[in-house]
Every structure is written in structure tokens, then in C-alpha cells.
Amino acid sequence: MLHLTPSQSIHPSLQSKTHISLLQTCTTPQQLHQLHALTIKTATFHQISVSSRVLSLSTDPKIGNFDYAISVFDRIEHPNSFTWSTIIKCSVENHRPDDAIVLFCELLEESVVEPGSYVFPCVIKGCAQICAIEEGKQIHGLVLKTGFGSDLYVRSSLVNLYCKCGEIGLATALFERLERKDLVSCNAMLGGYVKVGEITAAQRLFDEMPARDSFSWTVLIDGYSKCGKVEVAREIFDRMPSRSLVSWNAMINGLMKLGEFERAHELFNTMPRRNTVTWNVMVAGYECNGLYVEALEVFDFMLEGGEKPDNATVASALAAVSGLALLEKGRWIHSYMDMNGFMLGGMLGTSLIEMYSKCGSIENALTVFHSISKKKLEHWTAIIVGLGVHGMADYSLKLFTEMQRSGVKPNSITFIGLLNACSHAGLIQDGLWYFNLMKSDYGIEPAIEHYGCLVDLLCRAGHLEVAKSFIDDVPMKPNKVIWMSLLSGCKNHGNIEIGEYAAKHVMDMESGAIGCYVLLSNMYAASGQWDKVSTVREKMKGTGVRKEPGCSLIEHNGTVHEFVAGDMSHPEHEDIYAKLHEMQEKLKCNGHIPDTTQVLLCIEGKKEKESELATHSERLAIAFGLLNVEPGRPIRVIKNLRVCNDCHSVTKLLSKIYNYEIIVRDNSRFHHFKNGSCSCMDYW
Template identity: 65%
Template sequence: MHSLQQHSPSPLHLTLLKTSKTHQETTQLHAFAVKTNLIQHTSLSSRLVSLYADPEINNLRYARSIFDQIQEPSLVLHNLIIKCYVFNQQSHEAIALFRDLLGKSLLPDNFTLPCVIKGCARLNAVEEGKQIHGLVLKLGFGLDKFVSSSFVSLYAKCGEMGLARKAFDVMDENDLVSWNSLIDGYAKCGEVGIAMELFDEMPERDLFSWTCLVDGFSKCGKVEFAREIFDRMPNKNLVSWNAMINGYMKSGDIESARVLFNEMEVRNLITWNAMIAGFESNGRFKDAFELFENMLDGDVVPNDATLVSILSTISGLASLSKGRWVHSYMVKNGFLVHGVLGTLLIQMYSRCGSIESALIVFRSIPKKKVGHWTAIIVGLGMHGMAELALNLFHEMCNSRVKPHAITFIGVLNACSHAGLVDDGRKYFDKMINDYGIEPTVEHYGCLVDILCRTGHLEEAKSIIESMPMRPNTVILMSLLSGARNHRNKDIGEYAAHRLINVAPDTSGCYVVLSNMYAAAGEWEKVSQVREMMKKRGFKKDPGCSSIEHRGVVHEFIVGDKSHPQTNDIYSKLDEMRNKLKSAGHVPDTTHVLLCIEDEEEKEVELENHSERLAIAFGLTNIEPGRPIRIMKNLRVCNDCHSVTKLLSSIYNREIIVRDNSRFHHFKNGTCSCKDFW
């Protein structure tokens, strides 16, 4: 007793607590209170909770730790912690503490209830909200303006517009918040007429009222209504500009979004992120990266959301130099790669052709999650490194990280690219029997692809016919491509017939069917298929290969002579031809899919394939010892594959080629695919 009195809070201590405003001052007083045992006094500990829970300091961890030490915390303290949880986007914890409060026979008040209702709204927890609504009516808070307004907001955000309108109509006095919540809810549900009627009835409006309509109409796809409201707004702020830009982005009207963006005098990070993400999601990768560079030039600091978009953009560009630059920026500026950013870095390096860098990132992550494992397994499979991919899958399982459905897509793809048909069947069964994962159409697609690549066409056809869902175009294209590669015209025609019935606008179907007939020398059928393509307005995509050098991407199409270095490139092609002939290469002219009689003309046609032009450019410009990385839009033909193997040995260069399904690593006369692709 004497000790406690000796250490009672002095007037000075209480004064310091009252005047304390910064985190540093509060933690110093906290440390002093713990050291002198003053923390045991409820008045002092309660004041510390209040300080830590204040939005200016916002140290939820310390606030809760002190709160838990108080024997009988008051309702005021409960309210402070609940509010702090909601403020910190931890609404689950707020609702759990509210439940504990009721268990202590404490009755919530009109400060507790709006906070916990807001937490329900953030979680879309409408059923829990209804239970709280019942409690509110029992406690007599049904007519409280702030509580009622919170219910209008909850129900509107959860799309329960009938309940939102009832809560709104029983209010004695509708405040601006409740009007805005109701309008926002109707607008987002697509109820344009009702939203506009309410807007016109409002006794007063603020900037948020106008923005609710713009944002709501944009999100439900009514962009023309959103723009009409936007143009009528007497004043606009960043939120309203961003809402309109997001609306255009969501509708795919990129150019209108760009015009608005250019008109803005002030932009914030949200604006930049919306534009970058919009360009990325619409495949406008060059525009997205250019915006990112402009953003940095304007001294706007990116956040994780920016980098998520930009790493996906670089994967789309397949620009390794840009990827390494962004990775370096992330390291210098302290961005952690343990979460989604780590997964995207692994994906980016894999898709840009540097699986070694992807492995380095993967191994640097201390606590690997299922996304990290999945990304590296998918990447290794894409690069033909099936053995390492499967070893990592087993390591993942042994680490007690449970694979999910996408992980098995990566595993099955690895088996497909390596021709591991027995392993493919085994992992497909393992996914179902050991992990209880129901196969999706994507899993069936992987299994069919494995069977088609290895020539098990009848089995693949049987699986397609017995699948519990309708086969998609990818599956039927796998069967058609397998039939072409293994020269099974009957199954090829079966697959093409089904494809044309299911998806007649699949241009690739006609191209592969035409190629199959061309390889068989059935030129009359080739003409028939091409006539069908002409009638439907389809054109065969020309082979296109790109290669990056000093930050610039150089593109080539078959027979291209538009490059500034054309003379040097074709001179190198002549040199390559002579060296290949000396090495004993005999061109495989069966893959010339044109009706050409002369063998020399066929050989010239092969020599002008886009990847050979890109290789010639790389041998001319890229320093000896550095890999030549080429991205191609179509499958590598047999002759180009054989030629590239020889060239890797003749010139002692590693040549990495990504075609439309995988990576080939050519080195010392061999390929990572082991001649299976």
C-alpha cells in the first residue's frame, strides 16, 4: 500500500499526459509509467490508451496492449479501440471487441454503434449489420441521427437498397451523409433514374454529392451519365476527376481517360495509378511505362499499387532492361518483395527470359508463400526446366505450404513442355485425390495439351468428350495443333469442325488447318480454307520477332528489309548460311507452307523467317558473351529450331527464344526443350 501511494501519479505526470501530442512524447511517458509501476493506475493507463488511439499518433498495438492490462476498461476505452481498429482497416477485430463488450454487460452508446456499423460496411457484413440493427432498436437508439445514418450507409454499400431506403425514410431528419449514401448506393446498383430523382430532391448538395453520382454511374458502366454529371459540376476536386478517369478506364475508353488526365492541373498518386493500371489492363504497355517515367520525373513517389501495375506492364513488354531498372529502383527505395511484389518480380523475370534472375528473387524471399512457389514453378515450366519445377513442387509440399489450383496448372504445364505424359497423369490425379481440388477447364486443358504434344491424340479426344464442362477454344486448338504436328488429319478435321461450331471467329483455327493441309501437300484444301478466311475477314498474322538492344526494341517480320541496318543484317544472314552449310545443315523445306515448286526458293523463304533476322541483328550488335534474347509471336518451325541450335554452337552464343508457348534456351548446339515443343 505504501509503495502504491509512493508512486501515485503526480500533478506533473497528469499534466504531461494531457499536453502530450507526439508519438515520441507518449512513448517516453509510457516507458516511465512502466518503469515506476504507475501503469497500474487506471487514470494514467486510460490516458495512454486515449493518446495511442488518437489518429495523430495511431499506435494500435500499444493502445491494445495497455487496454488489455486494465482490469475493467470503461465503455469510453472500448469505443476508442473499436474506432482505432476501424480506422486501421481491421474491422474484423472491431466487431470481435464489440462482441466482447456485450459479454461484459456493457451497453454500447451512440459513439460505439456508428463505428461498429461502419466496420460491418467495410466488410460487406450485412447479416452482422442486421443483428446490430435489432440490438439498436432494443436499446432505443433507432431514432439517433448518427446511428440511423450509419445504417443507410451500411445497407447502401452492401447493395441492400430496400433496407437502405427504409432506414433513410424512418429518420426524423436526413443529414447530408445519409442523402449521399443513398444516392451513391442507387447509382452503383445502376438505378440511374432513382439516383437522379434523389439528387434533385436534396435540400443541399456538396462536392461529395456530385462525386457520388459520377463514381456510382462510372462503376455500373453508365459512363455517359457520369460524364454528363461531371460536366455539370460547379466545382471539381481530385476525387471527382479520378472517379471520371476510372469510369473511362473501366469502360475501355482509354483515349477519353487520357484527354481528361491531360486536362488536370493537379494530379495525385491515385490519378497516376489509375492511368497506369488502365493502360496495362488494356494491353497498352508502352503507354503505361511512359506514364510511369513521367510520374517519376514529376517527383511523385510510387507505392505498391503502382509497382504491381508496372511489373505487369514490363512482363507484357518482355523488356528485361526495364525490369532490372525497376527492380533496382525498388531495392534502393526500400520496397519489400516478400508479398505480391515478390510474386510479380518472379513472373516478370520469367517472362522476360531471365529465369536465373527469377530464381535469385525466389531464393531471397525468407518466408515463401504459395504465390511465390507457384510463380517460380510456372516460370521454370515455361523455360523447359521441368525437373527443377517438380523438385520445387515437392519441396513446397514438404514445407507444409499447401498448393492451390493455379500451382497445379504450373506443374501440369511443366510436364507438358517436357513431354512427361506419365507424370502429367499422376499429378492430375494427385490434385484431385490428395488435395481435393476440383479440376477446372484450365486443368483439363493442360492434361489435353500434354497428351496432344506426346501424340496421344485418341486419349486426348476421349478426355475432351468426357469432360464435365464444355471444352474451350484453347483445348480444341491444342487437339488441332497436336493433330497437325503428328500428321493425323482425321483428328485435325474433327477438332477444326468442333472449333468452327463453338467459336467460328477463332482465326487461329483456320491458320493451323491450312498449315496442316499445306504440310500434306493438299493445296486445293489450303485454297478452300484461305477462301473461308477471306470471306470472314481473317488474315494470317505474319511471323514477328523482337530483340532488345540498349533499351530499344527492334522488331522484324518475315523478309523484313525496313530496318536501318538491313544491309548489315542480310550480310550476316549470308555468313550464317555459309557457316550452316559447312556444318552440314540441310534445310527442312517441308515447313514452307506456300505452294512453291523450286527448292532454292523454299530455302530462301526459310532463311527470311523473322527470328533469323533477329538473330542476325543480335550477332551484329550484341557484345560477344552476352545472351541474345528474342521474342516471337508464333511457334518456332522445325528448321529454325535446328538452325538456332547450330548457330549457338557455331558462334558460341547462348540464344534464348520465346515463341507463343514457351522459352527455348539454345546453347552449345542443344536446346532446353530437348527437341520437344
């Protein structure tokens, strides 16, 4: 701590020199604040040599911060070129490029100080950070007008700007006119070629470069990886004179993106050291490719080694948890985040809301949402989507109204969430209203996904003719999802004619669309047209398409248990089938009559059909849950296919008979069974 006693008798010039000398020894925030206060008290702060030094220290991340630096700058009466460049540079380095551009505009309005060779590169870099190409071009014009067009650093910054914004023609023209092509400008140009996929031009420039650094090699490795030439990328990687962590990460990332997981893992194991980016590349790489178990294994290995993950790695781990619906694992990660000071205001808040929603705990998702003080669009959208999938459409629409009142503007994804919520609840008029609101009030042009949601809304409600006509009027070519929604609606409502029409369109788009064959076959089976069922199955054999077997998952004590219909492979199968028999007896006593129309196999005899229904995968999972899940805790089941009508009726009764909440996630939504009723109100 400094002990300062200002003396009013000291001459101002000597006083300012003393203060500058003291400022040069400043190493802590407390010392900075003390000295800043002293310069104000002794009236030396208005001297530009002193205020410039205070500003420089304020921009040092070790002892200052951006907000403090701005407050210092705002009190400098006549900032010079150095102070302007300092604060603009600080804005860029703190990832506040918008502020940098605004400050640059204020500098121009001052007209007393002209931007110089230090200011231009900083503000151009800010434009590059947010691809503000139009603003960048205007600054380029000002550069030429003020005579800085020949400055090497300014021109290199412009090359980098145009490369970052994909304006490769302008970048090349500027680059070729550079009198001296240094490493920085060459690397910027190299990165620009890779960004737009011009790998041949990148290789040519790389070969011509008089000097290269680790960045040069890494960019080329990344370029070849992105265009699928992983062997060439590996060859360049092997030729590197010295490999940095960045180059190792780029090579592993390239392998992961191309699905070369074994080779990526092999390279990962041979690394001399790893950083947070390395771990994130591995976890995110597995998660993005649907290898959720492997993603979580790497994440656990990282924690066991004492490494601390960053926000991106935790978000990838939470996404993997969502894919597997491992609620207990998700809760553990949430606890880890709390203990290690992770903030929920940004991406992680969204990831947690999505994780809890997808794992069947919408209550926890709401708790996380309400705990976020400054809610961003992504947080509102995540909870609106989650509530809709859980059948809580009223709550979803209510939160949308709150979001509007708070001044947050929705985006196209928000409206997809709203339309899905309306679809799952049968709110046709509300869905149409939100569809029109999207364009009329927010200027969002409906994409194919929004039209798909509207088709799904109509099909679920049984308005198949209206949906068919609506598809014909869609201003873009309908995709497979839209036709599958129509086919699914036809299967659920027994409209074979329109169903065949929809199936033909799907098959024209994708001859091996397994879902289409299954829905068509099930539609024929439900109407007893077994000859057509045989025809469809013969086509499936001819195209090599195989039906995905129905399976149900349930998590218990950190282990996921998987069941298929009639499964006898589980270690506890004897107890499970004994519980299944008990369930059947209790269902019968409570008046349940099996709906044998849900048997989509050509089986003769009522008892045989009832037996087939009784061993559906979700019933085996529920039996396991009744044996193992503590009373008072919900049984959570994940199913890969749509829940059949009979299983839906059975699960409602079981929730009442055994006094358990049973939560089932099928391939389109969540069903919350409690006290003999379901959250979907028998509409799904």
C-alpha cells in the same frame, strides 16, 4: 525529450492528474514511451482515466501504431466502453477488420461492458471492409436486441454495410426508415445503387438529396462510366460546382476503361493538379488495354516530374514491361524500387517475379523469390508458373512441395501453374496426379481452365483420341481454348480427322477465329493438301479474317527492334543479311539439312523453300543479336507465333557455333538454347 523524476510522496489522485496533463502534451513516440513507462512505474496506469489516455495516444498514427496500441490495451485490467471502442476503431482504421471482429466478440464475452453507440458503428464498418455479411447480420440483430436500432449512426453504418456487400434490398429498407437522412447515409446508399448497377435509382436519389458533396457527384460519375454512359458522366462532371481530385480521377478512369484514351489524356493534361491515384489510373488504364508503350511513357513522365509512384503504379509499370519483354527497363525499375525503399513482401514481389519470368530471366525471378523472407501464396504461385513456362518442371514441382511444407495452401491458380509445367514437360502421370490432388486434398473444384490444361497435356503428348474422349466427359461446356488445344495438337501430330472435328467446334463458337483458320491451313499445308489450303484461305477472305504475320522482337540499348520474315526495312539490313549468309554457311558446315516440310506456302523448288526458311523473323532477330549483343550476354528474342521445327534445330546449332545463350519466347513458352541443346528437350 522529457526529464521526469517520479515522486512517491505525491497523492495518487494528484499524480494521475499530473500524468494526464503530461500525456496531453505528448507529440512524439519517444515521449509516449517515456510517459507510458512512468505510469507503470508509479502504478497510475491501472486508473482507467490514465490508461485510456495512453491507449488513445497509441492509436494516433503520428506517434503510435496498431501493435503498440494492442499491447497497451491488453494490459488494461478493466477496459470500459471508451477503451473498447478506441481499440476496435483503431483496428478498422489500420485495415485489420478481422481483429476488430475478434475484439468485439471478446467484449461480448466480458459481459461487464455492453457495446454502445460508439462501438457498433466501428465493428459494422469492419464487417463492411471484408464483406462479412453474416457477421454483420448477427451484429444487426444484437443492435435491435440492445435497443440501439434507432441510433442514426448505427443505422447509417448498417446501410453502408449492406450496400458494400451488395444487399441492396436490405440497405434500401433500412435507409427508407431513417428519420433523418444525412449526407453520410445518402452517400452510402448512392454508392450501393452504383455498386449493383442500379443507375436509375442512384440518379433519383441524387436528385432528391438536400445536400451533396464532392463524393456524391463522383459516385454518380463513376456509376455512369461503369455502365458505358460516358457522355452522361462527362455532363455531370462539367456541372460539378467544384471538382475534387477524386472526381477528376473518376472521370479519367471511366474514359480509360471505355477505351477513350485520347479524351482521357486530354482531361489529364487540363487537370489543375494530380495525385498518385491520377498517375496510377493513367498507367494502369493503358496497361490493362495492352497499350504497354503508352503506359511506360506516362510512368516515365511521372518520374521526370518528381512524383513518387505508389505500389500500384509500379506494379502496373512492371506489367507493361512484361508485355513488351523489356528486360533492361524492368531491371531499371527494380533498381529504382531498391533505391526508394519499396518493400517486396506483397504485390510488388509478385510483380517482379512475373516480370523477370516473362522477360526471359528466370534466374532473376528466382533471386527475387528467394529474397522475400515472408513468402505469401502469390509469390509461390508466380514462381511456380514462371518455372513451368521456362520448361523447368522439376524445379516447379519441387517448390510446390516446399510450399506445402511451409504451410501455405495452394489456390486454383497455383494448380494451373503446376498443370502447365507438367504439360510443357510431357509429365502426364504427374499432371493427372496434381489434377486429382487439387480436389481430394484441397477441396478445389476444377474449373474450365484446369480441364483445358489437362487437354493440352494430352494433346502435346500426342494422345489425341484420349483428349477427344476427355473433352466429351468434361462436366461443363468446353470453351474455345480447349478446342484450340486439340486442333494445335492435331496440327503438330498430323491428325487431320480429329483436327477438322476440333476446328468445326471452334468455328461454331466464333466464325472469325483467326487462330483456328491458320492452324487448319497449316495442317493441310504440312500434309500437302493444297486444295484444302486454298479453301480455308477463301473462307478467311469471305469472313474478313486476316492472318497475323509472324514477327520477332529483340531489345538492344533500350530500343525494341522488330522483324518480319524477309524483312529489308531495318537500317542495318545489309549487315544483318551478311550475317545471315554467314550463319547459313556455318550451319551447312555443321551438317544442318533444312526441313522444307516446315514451309507452309505453296512454293516449288528446294532452294526456294530453303531460302524462305532462312529469312524467318527469329533468324533475322538472332542475326541482329549476334551483331550487337556483347559476347557472354544472352540474346533474347520474343516471337508472336510458335517456333517452327527447322528454326528450333537451327537455333540449337547457332548457340553452339557462336557460343551464345539464345532465349526465345514463342506464343506458349520459353526456349533456352545453349551449347547445342534446348531447355524444352525438343518437346513443345
